[in-house]
Amino acid sequence: MDYVTQIIDPPPSRTRLLLDGVRALRKPKLDGAPPLPGERLVRAAVELSPGGIAAYGRACGFRPEQGVPLSYPHVLAFPLHLMLLTRPSFPYPASGMVHLANRIRQHQRLQAGQALRLEVFCERWVAHPKGQALSIATRAYSAGTLVWESDSLYLRRDVKNPVGEPWNDVLALQEEGVLRTQRWVLPVDLGRRFAKVSGDFNPIHTSVIGARLFGFRRAIAHGMWTLGRALAAQQPPGGLDQAEAHCDFKLPIFLPGQVALWNRPVTGPRREFEVRNFAGDKPHMRGLLLWNEKPAKRAWNE
Template sequence: MEYVTQIIDPPPSHTQLLLDGMRALRKPKLDGAPPLPTARLVRSAVELSPAGIAAYARACGFRREQGVPLSYPHVLAFPLHLMLLTRPTFPYPASGMVHLANRIRQHQRLHEGHALRLEVYCERWVAHPKGQALSIATRAYSAGALAWESDSLYLRRDVDNPVGEPWSDPLPLQEDGLLRTQRWVLPADLGRRFAKVSGDFNPIHTSVIGARLFGFRRAIAHGMWTLGRALAAQQPPGGLSQAQAHCDFKLPIFLPGQVALWSHPVTGPRREFEVRNFAGDKPHMRGLFIWKESQQ
């Protein structure tokens, strides 16, 4: 597919992104298959800011000795995701798009103060049993080499006859031997606090009223906060050279509330895990984390 590259420097403000989202609340009904947007949005040099990393680390529970969090570059790229989803050429309203899954791969160690070239584009449509899904690709380059990448899957519910390859990649999980290893107590303002460091001010996360407008009884935690918190609980000290994190988002986490991390008591650089309610009978996120510790 031919993409049209657009340099986005400086990025839009949070206010502008919110306004664009409001303008995109209504879209004309589609006739036929949805067109895949052809824009490739690029930020040429985004600093891995020590202050930004520290704020993100505090929000998710990372420690400084763990280095740059594996999930942090998603925060830098997220405004570009919103720009794609709120453009007039995007066939669906951005509001109501559900984040289904994320696949992250890091190819080299990330260093505070270094700059990344970020490229974000709509990669492919995916036919999901509940509607039309879309994969948005993020690629981050350091000194011309691919350093980090992710694929984020978003769903528009209740779309008839979805196009694209069938969705068939749920993460497996070995249930035998899974143990509750941590409990997390989540405050009512967690969504607002994480919005300030992630740039995701979706009202379902930041406001009870906003959440109710979209069918939730209370505000819900960001899926990417849940992933970040789970990685913080398991990422070793010393930083990562190569790593993968895959996750499928399941039931929402209502705020305030409490959840628990369930995982296998194994050693070595591989973790299969779930974030569940404390009783362990309702899954909120399933994940796989594989890493290679950095050699300094």
């Protein structure tokens, strides 16, 4: 697909993103298959600032000796995600889009102070059993070289006859040997605190009233906070060169709350894990972390 590149400079303000989200609450009903939005949004030079890295690290539990968190570039690109989802060319209201999964691949070590060119675009439609899903791609370049990338899968529920490649829930975790390794006690204001770091002020995360408007009894934790917290518990010290993180989001985590990290026994530079309720019988997120291995391209349904 040929994309129309748009340079976003300066980045949109929080107020602008909020207003665009409100305007996008209503979209005309579609006839036939949805068109794939054709914009590629670009920020030409985004710094991996020491202050931003430190704030994100504090929010998710990363330690300075772990280097740049594997998931950190996602928060730098999130405003571009939101811009795409609230554009007139996007066929569904942004509100109500469900973040289903994330795949992250880092190809080179990232350093504080490094400048990244961020490119975000809608890559493909995915046919999901519960509706129409869409993959949003993020690509980060340094000096013209691809150094980091991610694919984020979003779902619009209750869309009949979804188009695109079929979705398969690819990550599996064998129960044998799985152990509870950490307990996390989550405060009521976790969503508001992470929103200040990530820029994701979706009311389902920051307000009980806002959450109830969208069918949740209480505010729920950000999925990307859950992933970040899980990676912080497992990312090795000294920073990462090549690495991958895959996660599928399951049940929401209500705030305040208590959850636990469950792991399979360690196998070299490989971590298989789930974030579950403390009893271990309800999954919130399933994940896989690999490092010091050359990342291979993987399709969603591999």
